[in-house]
Amino acid sequence: MTAACSLHVNCGGNDLTVRENEQSVLYEGDAHVHGGATKLYDAARLYKAARNWGLSTTGDFMDDSNFQDAQYAESLQGNTRLPTLYTTARLSPLTLTYFSHCLENGEYSVKLHFAEIQFTNDSTYKSLGRRIFDIYIQGRRVRKDFNIEDEAGGVGRPVVVPFNASVTDSILEIRFYWAGKGTTRFPKKGVYGPLVSAIDVDPHFKTCSMGGKKSNKAVYIGVGIGVPFLVFLILVVLWRKKCFKGRKTNDKDFEGMELKTISFSLKQLKIATNNFKDSNKIGEGGFGPVFKGTLSDGTVVAVKQLSSRSKQGNREFLTEIGVISCLHHPNLVKLHGCCIEGDQLLLVYEYMENNSLANALFGKSGLMLDWPTRFKICIGIARGLAFLHDESSLKIVHRDIKATNVLLDKDLNPKISDFGLARLHEDDKSHVSTRVAGTIGYMAPEYALWGHLSDKVDVYSYGILLLETVSGKNNTVPINDSICLLDWVRF
Template identity: 45%
Template structure:
């Protein structure tokens, strides 16, 4: 169909639940995810004979693609550059409010993402068009840098679900187009056309005497670069789905030669710089320290892990750079940096209660995705406040997958050397190297308490009974004074939500991993969909290893267990220490030697 000098192509009308289709011209691809709940007609195309007003081409709006959850369109084989994206909408299911019928009370609300960036939150077709059966076009500017365009319509659970009929919800779109805002480049004249003279004789004459010299030079260059190329290939072995590759010169230009004024921070991995790509995208460049041997393994691990997952609560990896000894990761830039800087640092940004609750819930959803929805399952192993970044809307993004482990569904647990940050480590993992997704659940519980209290998990400057956040939270809980944990800078907060977060955090930090809820249940409890379970035992950490561990069935009967208790010792200063992975093995039986308990007491108070 042609309209406004644009040729529209119909997508596949048989597109259904969890499917992906490429159009016949191979110019567009469509992905649909989700199943309409209890809908009598589960069709994913809405046909209507209604005449849409406000348009010269009503035929474009007589059919709409609908989806119960996630609808993505991919423009394929595009030349890089700026584009104008037009999205055509018309609400054909919900009645006009002027009818004053209950069927007119329905709302269709969804989010619009273009190139992975949220461009319109809570978009309501009928509201924006001024009523149903009215055509509306929304235009957006987009930059194509990897020869494809992604348009994502996502139902985020808002609006109605059953008005006017059961299953009327989710994104809907009538048509879309993408037009370049530049003159596309064309190839040169083909051989034999005027202006393209045949100089074959001259080319051969020059090439013969220079051929031998050229081969010698090429051989020398190839020999000199072969070792470097082999090193790069070795690093990339095992990375199946590779993101975009950047050149070092490109990243050097983006960060203004890694200007110190663009430095965002520095961790054990190396420094992170802010930069701007030539297409206008603002990025964060994480630079691997050349002297870091551990960082090479973590570098590959982070690319492999984060390239395989995508969620609104996970930081987005744009690509990476490998040139010689240089290793760099390129992420989306998040304006408000990390959660620990906002909560504990000298930051003018103040988080009110609704924002803190939203951060807590968003982080829980991200972990639930890693544990239960991604394939393979992923255990992050280093969930902490400094690895939760905040975007412009203060939405949380889990970052730093350098220590993440891919987790086989068929295995009860992984035995591995300990990696992570003391203060957030689950006791069974810190003491025995026994790793399941419940280690992340424990870490989340600690982070949740930090969010609600506005303080770190350990602070030697406080009174004795308040030094360790987990113990203080339990003491307040036992005395029915849990709200005393809430950050005193919060002048207003929701009592019921605060008690819900504290109760969930105490459940997440139970001594036995079997008593901790899975992250999907944590999300449901935080959202108020189910009741928070009763906390029947004291949370435990390295300050109190003497607890009944009901996970012994995971271990060999002859596996020794630690019998000594750990005594608290205050450290001289707070700092962050990590035990990175040097080597690890997976299995259901073999267990590496437990962590030296005496050494852990020396760094016990160093929570962050």
């Protein structure tokens, strides 16, 4: 059998041709696959498609009295703004596995498409459902307690979650597993377990001409083969293109990190932002300008572009990718991917409708933050920091917690952003001497004076941020022409 190098599946739907990056991509459908039990004792199904892929599903919706008619493929009826790819989905009561065999060995980009189409966003009991499941790729759990509604920011909204996968034996396995969490009997019996709308697999190592997809993407640089090696390759490319300007990076900063992001071409991001049009500009920071954009699948994103005058260099750019790509939490901004092409360095984030907390507190956004909302924002930031310091596999000190680095989504939920100055925290050392970096006015005294770095640095910054949130006053702007916020609070 001829080896393939891509996979595109319209889960629960029919064959569908989608226009992506000026190319037509055929997503093969599996709507005709029943996938469930035909007899009470039959709780597993295996299906193999004609072209190098298949699926298997296990379990019965046992709380559904009519088990023979249980739905293992869901479709959204009526008018919807969702792209067609997201109006169908395949679901399973226990385990749903997609596999592709006869793949060429190498590194692949895996994009999983989701949209919650069984719950509602109204005030009825149909909005109370919660779907929680785990995601495994190549036998390794890459997401625990994944919730489509939380990830997409609501029901009936598309979201694409990127991963990287290494194929060494010509087989790629993607598995979704219901671990018994979430709701099981409402809003409807049998509405639980994993659900997926589409699967998109493309190679990093070559241009793929099989499977109905032709692409002119540049070769992806080392993504998914281990961050230390990735960093080395990126640095070589940057050096050859003379965009270093004398700055150096330290590979040790990235030890133990695993990249879980994808690469975009510069052409993709130009199309998404209308060639970085001024009207799409939504902000500017130390990194450079930020533009609102819309990807080909309808995902709205924020694109950070490294400017030639940026205070942050290649090291901070790589740190941002290395840190945020391997961390996932509701109170951390999500990185969709990056672009390294020529002398262009760009980061692609989820779009946050209400900009930064600083804009809400001190700007002209027009937002009215009542006390419950301010309390919710403070708690959300604390949860994000607790995850960075204690709950994630990597212990991270952010080093630049401030109002401009906290973004607010459409529901005013806070998300910590800008990890360009973040550092790994070593558990066996209470203090680590390091080069001082951050924002004056938010730095802990022991760090600003002596360079002693611990998670207490972020706690101090968080305390300043609490004062700003409660008082509505900017710590970096003198009060009464002479007194800073801390002095003002004391008096």
